[in-house]
Amino acid sequence: MKSMHSSCEKTMKLNFLFVFMIGMMGCFACKNRQEPHVYAPTNAKHLKKSKAEWEQLLPTAVFNITQLKQTEKAFSGRYWNHHKQGIYVCTCCGRALFSSDAKFESGTGWPSFTGAIDLEAVDRISDQSAGMSRTEVACERCGAHLGHVFDDGPEPSGFRYCINSLSLVFRKKKTVEEHVHLKKQE
Ligand SMILES: [Zn+2]
Numbered sequence: 001m002k003s004m005h006s007s008c009e010k011t012m013k014l015n016f017l018f019v020f021m022i023g024m025m026g027c028f029a030c031k032n033r034q035e036p037h038v039y040a041p042t043n044a045k046h047l048k049k050s051k052a053e054w055e056q057l058l059p060t061a062v063f064n065i066t067q068l069k070q071t072e073k074a075f076s077g078r079y080w081n082h083h084k085q086g087i088y089v090c091t092c093c094g095r096a097l098f099s100s101d102a103k104f105e106s107g108t109g110w111p112s113f114t115g116a117i118d119l120e121a122v123d124r125i126s127d128q129s130a131g132m133s134r135t136e137v138a139c140e141r142c143g144a145h146l147g148h149v150f151d152d153g154p155e156p157s158g159f160r161y162c163i164n165s166l167s168l169v170f171r172k173k174k175t176v177e178e179h180v181h182l183k184k185q186e
Contacts, residue, residue, distance in 0.1 A: 036078065036169040038094040040142070047093045047142040054092070065166045066092055066144040069129075069136070074109030077165025086173040087117060091166065093142035097121050098163070100173070104153075106160055111168065113161040114153050122161075124149060137161060 039057045040047060049057075054067045064070040074080075079088070088098040088111070098113045098121075106112035116122045120140055127136040127148065137146045146167045153160030 036091065038089060038169055039092055041094040042141075045141070049142070058092070062091055062166050065164045066146075069145040071147075072110075072164045072166050077110065079111040079165040079168060079170060080109050082111065082170065084170065084172060086171050088163075088168040088170055090139040090142060090144055090146075091169050092144040093139060094169075095121065095139050095141040097139065097146065097168065098161070106153075106162070108162060110147065110162045111165055112153070113163065114157045114159055116161065122146065137163065139167075 039062070040049065051067055055063055058066065065072060083100075085100050087096050087100070089096050096117050099117050102113040102115050104112055104114060123138045123140050123143075125136040125138060127134045134148045134150075137149050138144060139146060144167060147161065147163035150160045150162060151158055
């Protein structure tokens with residue numbers, strides 16, 4: 001009887017340990033699986049931060065792409081196969097960059113757009129790295145690297161803005177009712 005009791009207690013302890021460990025693993029996974037997020041939201045015309053400041057603020061994967069100009073693996077990002085209506089803003093500063101209206105299926109595995117949301121939204125910079133001649137696309141407000149633009153896109157613009165999902169945060173399009181409600185609150 002005594003041994004049964006102690007083995008039961010032992011099992012309970014093990015169960016507790018197991019649940020605790022699963023919980024800890026869950027927390028760890030949450031921390032690593034960063035939700036899309038604007039890390040330094042601002043309405044200022046320009047945002048200037050040093051690389052060291054961005055490194056403090058951003059998760060490593062986001063820092064590597066937006067500040068070190070790396071490219072995420074094709075078909076790995078959150079938005080290449082994303083079809084909701086809304087706008088995509090800069091993950092660093094929150095600047096509106098692309099609209100879902102301009103998104104198209106390029107088959108490349110990266111979110112692709114025929115153009116930016118407005119003429120000033122992105123800067124186009126000549127990029128001669130990696131033995132290629134390309135045009136880099138960066139956020140006009142904070143300079144975050146977004147991706148590249150190519151001239152093999154669909155008509156009428158003919159452009160293909162090939163953008164890293166990790167540079168973007170999607171914002172759902174608000175309904176007319178939501179807009180009216182928000183206006184009333186201002
Ligand atoms: Zn930005």
